[in-house]
Amino acid sequence: MFLDVAVWPILIFFGIIVIIIVAIIIASILIVVKIVRKHQKKQKALNEPVDVIEDKVQNE
Amino acid sequence: MMWIHLLIDGISVSTIFVLGGNLGTFALAVISYDVLAFALQPLIGIIVDIKKIEKQLIVIGLLLAIIVSYLPIPLLAVAIVIGIANAMVHVGGFSVTYQSSNNKMGPLGLFVSTGSIGLGLGVLFPQLRLAFFILSILSVGLVIFFYKKIQFEGDSKSQIKYEFDVFPIILVLLVVLLRGFGGSILPPLYVTTTVSSFTLYIAMFIGKAAGGLIADKIGITKTILFGFVPSIVGFVLFPSSQVPYVLSLILFNFTMALTLYLTIRSLKYFASFAFGLTAALLFFGYVLASGFKEIVIVEPWMGAIVIVASCAMILLANKKIMNKTIQGGN
Numbered sequence: 001m002f003l004d005v006a007v008w009p010i011l012i013f014f015g016i017i018v019i020i021i022v023a024i025i026i027a028s029i030l031i032v033v034k035i036v037r038k039h040q041k042k043q044k045a046l047n048e049p050v051d052v053i054e055d056k057v058q059n060e
Numbered sequence: 061m062m063w064i065h066l067l068i069d070g071i072s073v074s075t076i077f078v079l080g081g082n083l084g085t086f087a088l089a090v091i092s093y094d095v096l097a098f099a100l101q102p103l104i105g106i107i108v109d110i111k112k113i114e115k116q117l118i119v120i121g122l123l124l125a126i127i128v129s130y131l132p133i134p135l136l137a138v139a140i141v142i143g144i145a146n147a148m149v150h151v152g153g154f155s156v157t158y159q160s161s162n163n164k165m166g167p168l169g170l171f172v173s174t175g176s177i178g179l180g181l182g183v184l185f186p187q188l189r190l191a192f193f194i195l196s197i198l199s200v201g202l203v204i205f206f207y208k209k210i211q212f213e214g215d216s217k218s219q220i221k222y223e224f225d226v227f228p229i230i231l232v233l234l235v236v237l238l239r240g241f242g243g244s245i246l247p248p249l250y251v252t253t254t255v256s257s258f259t260l261y262i263a264m265f266i267g268k269a270a271g272g273l274i275a276d277k278i279g280i281t282k283t284i285l286f287g288f289v290p291s292i293v294g295f296v297l298f299p300s301s302q303v304p305y306v307l308s309l310i311l312f313n314f315t316m317a318l319t320l321y322l323t324i325r326s327l328k329y330f331a332s333f334a335f336g337l338t339a340a341l342l343f344f345g346y347v348l349a350s351g352f353k354e355i356v357i358v359e360p361w362m363g364a365i366v367i368v369a370s371c372a373m374i375l376l377a378n379k380k381i382m383n384k385t386i387q388g389g390n
């Protein structure tokens with residue numbers, strides 16, 4: 001074993017903290033990505049030409 | 061907002077240090093406080109960017125900290141509530157500062173700088189808790205009094221165009237992570253007293269405040285090359301001498317406002333989230349360094365690598381980000 005046994009509990013403790021922080025950071029990034037995608041979809045729908053919408057309505 | 065930042069850090073840290081307790085509980089309380097105060101900021105930042113509730117967060121956060129600081133409840137509960145309150149005030153205060161900053165780095169640096177003084181006073185002189193308590197009550201009153209004057213016009217939703225360049229964002233965030241890491245693996249090697257420790261907090265305050273103001277005058281590139289890079293000298297060659305070390309600490313903190321500014325520019329419309337993300341990554345770097353120090357003997361040259369790598373990444377990120385924008389940089 002390359003490390004002193006006494007160091008392991010400390011490293012595990014730091015590991016848990018790291019996992020918590022990383023999880024929160026990733027969650028926040030995913031939320032932002034979701035918001036951006038939702039907004040982009042809305043914008044795309046708003047910018048869609050009228051004739052395309054009419055075609056869609058007719059097809060339905 | 062600088063004042064509010066100083067107060068929230070002061071009252072938070074002094075309360076935890078005054079309550080104390082046995083070593084295990086105290087350590088758990090400090091860690092819980094730090095994790096909540098830093099890691100929650102990106103999530104709160106998103107709420108602020110969308111709902112625009114920065115003023116409410118400042119008032120509620122400060123009130124929470126004031127109430128909890130003298131409540132007879134267990135230390136861990138105090139630490140948890142104060143951690144959440146701290147994150148709320150930080151993000152709220154930053155949002156108000158940013159919206160009145162007129163795209164300058166100076167105000168951003170000034171806002172983040174006073175946290176060092178609050179932290180230093182809270183850690184080294186926790187008996188100041190009562191003073192922080194009284195001043196916080198007065199400041200909540202002031203914020204409520206000027207509530208309507210703190211009003212900003214946001215972009216209408218239809219005007220918003222989200223365009224993100226991921227590579228420079230990653231570069232800047234890596235610099236922030238390295239600063240948290242480097243700041244922790246580069247402690248002074250001279251014997252510290254209360255006064256010399258407080259000098260370190262003052263140095264951080266000066267560095268953070270000056271970095272933004274100088275960069276507004278001479279640009280990011282010159283500030284990095286003539287400010288940040290020379291910090292190697294004190295850290296690597298004279299870690300045992302107080303004056304060179306303190307000077308290097310001032311220069312090392314120059315990047316605080318710069319990285320914050322670059323992250324905000326890259327994540328436009330999500331400024332508070334950008335601020336929260338830098339805070340969370342700074343703390344993440346600090347935690348990584350704490351674990352790193354348990355398994356590796358830290359040498360001063362490691363600090364030099366951190367500074368050189370940070371310098372290269374921040375210059376590259378600045379070039380990429382400023383190519384896309386008009387203001388700032390050089």
